[in-house]
Structure formats: structure tokens, C-alpha cells
Amino acid sequence: MTKKPEPQYQPTGALGPAQREAAWDRLGKDQFDVVVVGGGVVGAGIALDAATRGLDVALIEARDLASGTSSRSSKMFHGGLRYLEQLEFGLVREALRERELALTTLAPHLVKPLRFLYPLTHRVWERPYVASGIMLYDTLGGAKSVPGQHHLTRSAALRLAPGLRRNALIGGVTYYDTVVDDARHTMTVARTAAHYGAVVRTSTQVVGFLREADRVVGVQIRDSEDGRRGEVRGSVVINATGVWTDEIQRMAQQRGRFHVRASKGVHIVVPRDRIASDTAIILRTPTSVLFVIPWNTSHWIIGTTDTDWNLDLAHPAATKADIDYLLEKVNEVLVTPLTADDIQGVYAGLRPLLAGESDETSKLSREHAVARIAPGLIAIAGGKYTTYRVMAEDAVDAAAGDIPQRVSPSITEKVPLLGADGYFALLNQTPQLAQAYGVHPYRIEHLLNRYGALVTDVLDLAEGKPELLQPIGAAPSYLRVEAIYAAAAEGALHLDDILARRTRISIEYAHRGTDCAEEVARLVAPVLGWEDPDVKREVETYRARVEAEKLSQTQPDDVSADALRLAAPEPRAQILEPIEG
Template sequence: MVNHKPGSTVDQTGGRLGPAEREHAWRRLADETFDVVVIGGGIVGAGAALDAATRGLRVALVEARDLASGTSSRSSKLFHGGLRYLEQLEFGLVREALRERELMLTRLAPHLVKPVSFLYPLTHRGWERPYTAAGLFLYDSMGGARSVPGQKHLTRAGALRLAPALKRDALIGGIRYYDAQADDARHTMTVARTAAHYGAVIRTSTQVVGFTREADRVSGVRVRDVENGAEAAVRAHAVINCTGVWTDEMQRASGSRGRFRVRASKGVHIVVPRDRIVAESGLILRTEKSVLFVIPWRNHWIVGTTDTDWNLDLAHPAATKQDIDYILDHVNKVLATPLTHGDIEGVYAGLRPLLAGESEESSKLSREHAVARVAPGLVAIAGGKYTTYRVMAADAVDAAAVDLPGRLQPSITDQVPLLGADGYHALVNQADLLAARHGLHPYRVRHLLDRYGSLVHEVLALADDNPDLLKPVDAAPDYLRVEIVYATSHEAALHLEDVLARRTRISIEYPHRGEDCAHQVATLMATSLNWPEATITAEIDNYLSRVAAERASQNKPDDQAADATRSTAPEVRPHLTDPVA
């Protein structure tokens, strides 16, 4: 057994990641020797840090930018069982994904992961209904209907009652089934905070700029604080590379030969207002390449995704006019009232880190993950899908066991609820009382509970001495001002972009994309981060430049033109260099 060491006990700050904790984390990185250093603050890295910490290991996680700043904030926002993988006969992957979805819905993150229904329109008479029903029966029997309703068959009239927005001639009937969804960025950040709660050192804006070695083994990493340029060496028995689409670059930086290659596949989504598509359920539509989802998202719909190779800037993949037109063209084939470019509130592009295979079509590449000990002291993991992050994390830590002193305890993260899960259901029942106590509308409290769970008390306490913080953000009324302050005091947000794009989703949920509330949000952040007026101005200018570059790139015809336009926006972290983690 690995000894339980100082620093690996439960964190008394409850997983808080604020400015004081950030300073303390830097000292610990420089002074301590860790069992495991995780590179990358996406869902797999955060999951690996939590997995290792709850096994009693001494853990540090470093992320060059922000938690979930890459792929893990730009997904379809689904914890899905992988229904379409049944057609590819990947039964093990479906069974694994369904088990993970069930754990999230019931035990680990019921405050963050929610059931969501989808209508699958049938378009062919005779064979399609029994074929699809057989697949869904197998799906349900593998766990797809364990805590959500099973499949329900609908006539054309029944399907149109569920989704009046559909053209009458776009379907002959339908089947409704259930999956699950989550705010991916918030979920990832909560996994990282839970790891901190169990003793892990979590530090963002901390880039790996090199590896240290003792003889033939990797013995740690050199890191740079990309906010101020300070550098330090971090000692570790094992380093786990969880950098997703940057896996190959990080392996090259380590001087180790990679065991697998990672290909980046770009997925683009658009966000439109809820009233533009009249339906009580999401939709899943077949395309010539894959599937297209229409996903309910609060007062919006998320529509996507595309699936194309991307070989340009990995940090800021750009959506093109062609990408957006592709989505509109396909969804409009079934909508009675077509969507237009003018309906779009937000657009986002993310990169899937797919294991490179023999097929040249990225949609056919395996969603399985791979783990390899690429050198003594260095493990890499890539591939997989968001839903199965917990399994991936456990496999990565298992692979590091050979480099750790003593016997490694088994993974227990299937029994570790994320912060905010404990007590959530009771608080939902008490929402009216909680609302009355704080002078809020009950719907507002329910919204907070679905973002913070039982941490809602911690959030609302910040307004005890300043009731104005319980007012909505002026140009983004779905969010309270106190949430902005909490993002900087507890959730590791360091820049305006972190709050507008990830701690909230203002950047994709409002047509102004955060421009109209940038000044107010930056001013609220300044109280926690001690920003002078010049920093407030710089943060606003940087954010507005980002929005302008993204808008302009979305009018470009191809990837090269869109990438060149998007790259004109300045990097908010001044000492960040390539390659990044």
C-alpha cells in the first residue's frame, strides 16, 4: 500500500480554487515530491487526478490554460450511451458508457447530469422500425433504460405532436429514447475541485515546458506560470500525459517515442433560441456521414456536429461558414420553418482526440482509448469519449503503478460523489424555502442547484454582505452576479474568457456573445482578483478581440482562412508558448 502522506488528506478548504490556494499550490509544486503529476486539465486529466488522490497518492495537476479550455468545454454536452456504436458492433464500449452514464445520473453527479429525451424520426417503411427497435431493445437491455424511460414507438401523428417543428413529409413515424446531458465545462471543473478536496494540487495557467530525467527515466516536469513567467521543477515518481489533441506534441517534448498517434477531428455546433424549433424532445437525425443532434439546452437548442480533420491551431479551432452551412442544410431538411444564419446565438468548435487508425474517415476512427507507458516514469492516454472519462482515468493511473513506490490501491471513483452531489436531492425539495430565505424566485434556486448542487450555500453566502450580488448580470440575466464572484473565489477562473466561456456559457447563449456584459463581469471579477483598472480594461479588450475574431472566422469559406482570422486575437496568458499542455 502507498503510504498516506501529508498533503494527500482531505483538503480543509473544501476544494476551493481561489487566489490564495493558487499561491499555496505554486509553493507545493516546487517543494514537494509527488507520486503522480498529471499534465492537462481536461476531463481525463481531472479524472486522473481524482482517481489518484482517492487511492491515497500524492497528486499534482497542471494545466497551461484553464480547466476544460480545450475539447472538454466544446462537446455536444451529452453523457451518452453511444447508441450509434451498436451499428459498429462496439458492444463493450456501449455497455461501458451506459454504466458510466448510470453512475453519473444516480450517484456521482445527479446535480450536473440530467436525463434528456430524443426523437428518432423514421423515414423508411417496412424495415427501419424493426431494425431500429431491435437496436434500441439491445441498448435498453444493456442498461439504457435503467434509470430513464425505455424506448417508445410513435406514429407519425404522435411524433409530430412531440415535435411540431418537423415537416409532415420528413417522417413516417418515430421512436423516442432517453440519454443524459451535462454542462461539460462545469462538470470537468467540478471533477478537478473534487480532486483538490481529496488533496490534489490543482493549478491552471501552469505550462509544462520540459521534462526532468534521472538516468533513463522521467523524474518530473519543468513548469512555467504563464501569468508571470516564474518557473519551477516538479518532482514525481510518474507523469501522466492527459493532453488530448496535444498528446503527440507532449510526447515529442519528453523525448520519448509515442506508442500511438492522435488525430484531431473538428466538431462544430451552433446554438439557437428554443422558440426557433417547437419541440418537446431533442432530435437525432441520420446524415450521410454520421448523425446530427438537436439537443435541448436550457432556453436554447444546440445543433451539431460536424466531423472533419483539423491540422491547424489546436488551441483555437475555428468554425467556417461551410461548417455552419452544413449544419443548417441538414437540420433544415426536416424543419417546417428553416433556421437561418440570423437565428444563430452562438457557435463553438472543438477537437476530438481520435486514435489514428487505418481508415481515412475520422467518423470511423475508434472511440476506444489507449494507454501506454511510453518511457519509464511517463504514461500517455488518448482517444476515448467524455462519457467514459472515469474508466480512462483509472486505466491511466493503473499504468503508472509500475513507477510508484509500494502497492497501488484499486480505483474507487465509482463510489466518490463529486462536490455538490451529497444533499442535492433534499435541497431540490427545499428549493422554495431556500428561495424565500434569500429573496429569490424558486426557479432561480433550482437553476443554481443544477449548477452547484449542495455547494449552493457557499455561493449564496458571498452575497451576505452585498445583496446586490443576488441580482442578475445585466445583459445575461440567466446568471447572478454572485456566480461571477464565486467563479474567481472558488473555481479557479483567472481571466474574463474563463468566466464568459466556461464558468458560465454566456459566450454561446446570447447573441452578443458576452460583449454587452464584459465590463460588468470584469468589474465583478476584479474584487476577488485585485485587478487594477488597467487590467480590467486589458481583459475586456482581449475578450472583445476574441469575439470579433471568432465572428469573422465564421464567415470564412475554409479552415485555412478561418484559422488565420481566429489567430489574430491575442493570447490572454502572456507567457504561454508552444507546444502547450
């Protein structure tokens, strides 16, 4: 039997065990203006947008924040250079404006500039063609915080990226984009929404809708941890479930105005020393592009694939064919080819694309759509990670007609995420913080780029417990106190939440988190109220998940990979699969 969690210090906007219980009570008692279904970046963004307009908001997520698409992206907060060739100028302009906002105001602690090399392979025509495209890219969104393009000879490009084969390019162009830890960013958006009054509750599954005549007036919910059932009433429900959009619409017994098609994107993670380059690289493929992106200081992320997926939506599986494709494409340009033995991490995610515009997923529009499915029910789908804030604004605007009170305009372009205010000052005070807490300055910088100005909340949890400022044994990039903070303030309820999303241990180490699972479980046990049997179950469940994923990655096709992945146990024991209507 799980014991009562120990009380913990809770900073503003915290999502810990105490808030979780209080949230369940409020969900059952309060009348909300907006009920948001889905805890990805769009759902979290909608909750933040509505809360900062002065509305009463509830955000409900069946699993964990960002547990679907929003933790499995290419880790870029970008305009989408390739969309210029598809003539989607409005989308690119919108995304680049959001990139600039994130870099300067909303999330400078999480969104970082990143230099890219575009290798040129054709003489005469390609350089002016690429130059004009990147010039448009540099100016469309009014970007002022990153340098413009720079042209290189082949020798200069190879000095920048000596890991590229000499015959793989005839020159190059550098330009800037940005990189982001998508899962941490989404979680921070949700915490910021909670800071402004939203009720945020994960492991809470929508299992039905409440109706009065033809109007949707709320949702029926089920706790994914203990099976409790309840009801949440609201003036309007917003379906922001991404690839689950059609499932939720069927549950509401409403015909959707659009359909969502899932496209699988697979990425591999390799150690930094396997590719000699001082810059990220973007490569053209016959159907799309391939990114080689620096991840932290010790890894590269290489991706992505783009294929239809019609199987389990919660746990998309990478196949051997996916991995071989990525290795084949990147090895076409590398001096020293990568092998399967170089891969330390693999992850697969699903893009929610609006269906019906093309048979090829790579050409489906990344524009988003908002529709009033029924009185009191709004759906939003499509779009791209970078434009989450615009999508959120459009969704709340569409929902305003179902809210009795006057709804103020969106102000989220002026609302920094938690940790942004004070970040730059603290960055300048890194030596003083390091001395005050007895932590090496590089650790402080690492923490600042994960928590921003909340870094002192994290470190203060180790007061009187200096052992918590030591690194996790088998994952030394992270301090023990970070695992505790994930459970105490960031809404983590299971090992998978901590190892796969609050940290990225599951993709950054060859053991994928199995070697530190027990240490982390015992660290967070007092916070989450786990007894020894709970610790054992969490560790076994996590290790089974990793083993299932590794086995699935040896399979030749999606069906066999999916079957192996689904054999692993689900940490949220009471979640309903498939969703019941």
C-alpha cells in the same frame, strides 16, 4: 500593476487565488506520486482517481480547466447509440454503465435525463431495426434510471415535435439519454480531486521533462500568467493532454505507442422558439448523426460536424462551410428553416481520436489506449467524454508500476462529485432556500443544477451585499454572485474562463458576452486583484477574441478561418506558442 487579491471565503475544494499561490509553492517543494499533465475531463479524472487511492497528486493545466475539448462537446453524457452500428458493443456498454453511475451517484446535479425522438423515414424494415438497436442500447449498461423506448405514429411524433415537416418522417421512436454542462462537470471533477488532496494548478504550462538516466522523474513548468519557472518532481508523469498528446511526447523525446488525430466538431446555438419541439431530436446524415439538443430552457444546440483538423489546436475555428452544413442538414426536416440570423452562438472543438484505423474520422474508434512511453511516463488518449472515469482508472493502474508504494484499487465509482451529496434534499427545499436568500424559486433550481449542494456557498458570498443577487445586466440568466464565485472558488483567472466555461454566456447570448464583459470584469476585480488597467485589458482581450471568432465564421475554409482566429490576443500573456521543448 495587479494588486494583491482580497481574501475570500473558501469552501472545501476551492480553487481561488490563495490556493493558486499555495499550489505553486507545493509544486516546487513536494515529491508527488503522480504528476498529471492536462486539465480536461480525463486529466481531472486521473487526479481524482489517484487522490482517492491515497496518492500524492499534482494536476497541471497550461490554460484553463476544460479549455480544450472538454468544454466543446455535444453536451451529452451518453453511450453513443451510433457506435452500435460499428459493432463497438464493449464501448457502448461501458459508457452506459458510466451514464447510470453519473445519473444516480456521482453527479446527479450535473447530468440530467433527456428524451430523444428518432424520426423514422423508411417503411417496413426501419422500425424493427431501430427498435432492436435501442433495446440493446437500453439494456447493455444496465440502465435503470431512464425510461425505455416508446414507438410513435407519424401523427404522435408530430404532436411531440410539431416543428418537423410532415414529409420528413413516417413515424418515430423515443428513447432517453442525458445532457451535461461539460465545462462545469470537468471543473467539478477537478475541484473534487482538490477536495481529496490533489494540488490543482491552471495557467501552468509544461515546457520540459526532468530525467535521471532513462527515467522521467518530473516536469519543468512555466506560469502562463507571469512567466515564473519551476520544477515538479513525481514518481510518474501521466500525459492526459488529448489532442496535444503527440506534442507532449515529442517534448519528452520519446516515440509514442500511438498517435492522436484531431477531428473538428462544430455546433451552433439557436433560441428555443425557433424549433417547436418538446424533445431532443437525433437525425441520420450520410456519414454520422446530427443532434438537436435542448440547452437550458432557452436554446437548442445543433451539431456536429466531423472533419480533419491540422491547424492550431488551442483555438479551432468554425467556418462558414461548417455552419452552412449544419443549417442545411437540420433544415431538411424543419417546417420553418433556420437562417444564419437565428444563430446566437457557435463553438468548435477537437476530438482526440486514435489514428491509423481509418481515413474517415467519423469511423475512427472511440476506444482509448494507455501506454508506458518510457520509465516514469504514461500516456492516455482516445476515448469519449462519458468514459473519463474508466480511462482515469486505467491510467492510474498503468502508472502503478512506477510508484514505489502499494497502490490501492480505484474507488471513484463510489465517490460523488462535490455538490452531489445533499442535492436531492435541497431540491425539495427549493421554496425554503428561495425565501431564506430572497431569490425566486426558479433561480434556486437553476443554481442547484449548476452547483448542487454547494449552492449555499455561492449564495453566502452575497451576505450583506444584496446587489450581488441581482442578474448580470446583459446576461440575466446568471446572478452577479456567480461570476464572483467562479473567481473565488472555481479557478477562473480571466474573463474568458468565466464567460465561456464557468457560465455559458459566450454561446447563449447573441452578443456572446461582449455586452456584459465590463460588468463581470469589475465584479471579479477585487477577488483577482485587478486594477483599472487590468480590467480594461481583460475586456479588450475578450472582445477581440469574440470579434476574431465571428470573422472566422464568415470564411470559406479552415486555413483562412484559423488565421483570423489566431490574430486575437491571448489572455494568458506568458503562454508559449508553440510549446517549447
